[in-house]
């Protein structure tokens with residue numbers, strides 16, 4: 626998928642978070658949105674996802690050379706972020722069975738095969754509410770990375786992961802970049818080191834009036 630932003634701006638109440646953002650995310654490439662805490666990375670990522678309305682400008686989505694509306698684009702994207710929740714009342718296998726009804730998995734993977742890829746075999750019948758924070762993060766990442774989507778959006782992907790979890794993330798996100806657009810919002814190098822393009826959100830901060 627290609628995502629083109631033209632003169633995009635977002636404000637909350639009277640505060641502009643970014644303005645005049647013109648940028649094209651090309652299909653098949655990986656991008657990092659960089660910036661300090663509170664600079665607007667999550668706001669931009671959720672705006673691209675269509676979860677957050679922009680205040681000015683335009684976002685255009687294109688898939689296989691055909692324009693998509695934001696409602697159509699939504700079906701072709703997967704997003705993971707610290708503020709998104711998984712369904713705690715399900716066991717892991719129930720959660721995956723529910724998820725694949727809406728978003729099938731890449732390479733025709735079955736839920737059980739995804740459990741293996743996530744390294745969560747021992748927890749397949751455990752309730753998600755009883756997962757550790759790192760296990761929940763691995764589940765959220767596994768669902769996003771392995772959904773068969775053309776646009777993968779990752780916000781602070783290694784939150785709650787230990788060193789082994791970070792290595793797992795790096796391996797799996799890189800193995801699953803082919804044929805899709807990946808955008809990572811982060812300020813931690815190990816989360817975005819594989820990204821060949823970098824966008825500094827502060828370049829689009831409005832200049833304060835003197």
Ligand SMILES: Nc1ncnc2c1ncn2[C@@H]1O[C@H](COP(=O)(O)OP(=O)(O)OP(=O)(O)O)[C@@H](O)[C@H]1O
Pocket residue numbers: 637638642660661662663664665666667668669
């Ligand atoms: N719903 C909201 N209403 C008002 N202001 C908001 C809202 N969401 C975010 N903001 C403000 O927008 C700015 C950018 O926040 P955002 O979460 O996008 O930054 P970030 O770069 O992702 O930060 P972090 O690295 O800390 O996650 C902050 O000043 C924040 O307070």
